[in-house]
Amino acid sequence: xxxxGYYAGGLxxxxxxxxxxxxxxxxGMAWFLLILKDFIxxxxxxxxxxxxxxVSMFGLSIVAIIIGMLINAVFIDIFSASKIAFLxxxxxxxxxxxxxxxxxxx
Numbered sequence: 608x609x610x611x612g613y614y615a616g617g618l619x620x621x622x623x624x625x626x627x628x629x630x631x632x633x634x635g636m637a638w639f640l641l642i643l644k645d646f647i648x649x650x651x652x653x654x655x656x657x658x659x660x661x662v663s664m665f666g667l668s669i670v671a672i673i674i675g676m677l678i679n680a681v682f683i684d685i686f687s688a689s690k691i692a693f694l695x696x697x698x699x700x701x702x703x704x705x706x707x708x709x710x711x712x713x
Contacts, residue, residue: 623680667700
């Protein structure tokens, strides 16, 4: 339930969800998935309620990227793969800034 700490499962764990349960436990995985769910909801809101088509498509792109990453995480530990994870978290940070900017302009 609490997890055994990072790399507790060794280097042989395939699948991000298995690795996450072993390392941070069910509670840590639930928090992680809730954060991603919030990004999906915010991306969908931006897609539906923004008049600028580029910003709207950016919101939809974030939703598609997160869903794709969640599916991919079944097979490999994608959220900790350095080349992909860096770009993924950078895009989510950029999205958070754009979302905040759009929210303040309304």
